[in-house]
Amino acid sequence: MSRRKLALRVNGRDHEVWVTPSDTVLDVLHDDLGLADVRYGCGEGVCGTCTVLLDGSPVNGCLLLAVQAEGHDITTLRGLMSSDGGMHPLQKCFLRHGAAQCGFCTPGMMLTALDLVRAGGRPSREEIRYALVGNLCRCTGYTKILDAVEEYAALDGPDDIQGGAGR
Ligand code: FES
Ligand code: FES
Structure with missing residues (x-):
């Protein structure tokens, strides 16, 4: 499957990743960007472990294609913490x-x-x-x-x- 370069903004930082059309936000955040706070549970929208905020609203990362997230702000739990690592x-x-x-x-x-x-x-x-x-x-x-x-x-x-x- 052909891959394309995608620009994603995650926790206030810009990233460039190569994705296939079927890669999900969960795939990219967890596997490519190494964000362990975004978790793979059911993979089909049932358990909520892959929840991230998209422009401030919760979505299931396993149900959202990465290409659909381009141009949007993604926030994971790490993004709630202060820049010096202080807890929210x-x-x-x-x-x-x-x-x-x-x-x-x-x-x-x-x-x-x-x-x-x-x-x-x-x-x-x-x-x-x-x-x-x-x-x-x-x-x-x-x-x-x-x-x-x-x-x-x-x-x-x-x-x-x-x-x-x-x-
Ligand atoms: S992994 Fe279970 S809802 Fe996404
Ligand atoms: S699944 Fe273990 S604390 Fe919720």
């Missing part, structure tokens, strides 16, 4: 509540939660639960994740995306 407030809430065990689902979970909170208002526990329905976790039983997102949503002016240093 949402990460601190997850840490405080022990909301990650193996951590496989955590990046996607956080990006989806961040989008919910950024949408405004203070989501109820049920609204958080509903927003996260496409992010599966095999470990935590979800309670601690809901606690962490609730705490983050209750912060006074929770910080937005801080980083984008292209780590």
Whole structure:
């Protein structure tokens, strides 16, 4: 299959990659750019482990072709961190509540939660639960994740995306 050069902006940094027409955003971020915070789970839009933000909105990286992402801003969990590696407030809430065990689902979970909170208002526990329905976790039983997102949503002016240093 023929390959073409693609310009992608990821976590505030520009990248040039060679892709085939069938390469997904997940393929490129994980395999070509080495971003281990974007994870391959089901590969068919069910588990949410490949979630990234596309122009600020969560998408499944396994369902989006890389060529469709050209000209858009992609943010992964690393893009939430400050340039000196400081954790985003949402990460601190997850840490405080022990909301990650193996951590496989955590990046996607956080990006989806961040989008919910950024949408405004203070989501109820049920609204958080509903927003996260496409992010599966095999470990935590979800309670601690809901606690962490609730705490983050209750912060006074929770910080937005801080980083984008292209780590
Ligand atoms: S790997 Fe994309 S939704 Fe499961
Ligand atoms: S913490 Fe292991 S899958 Fe969620």
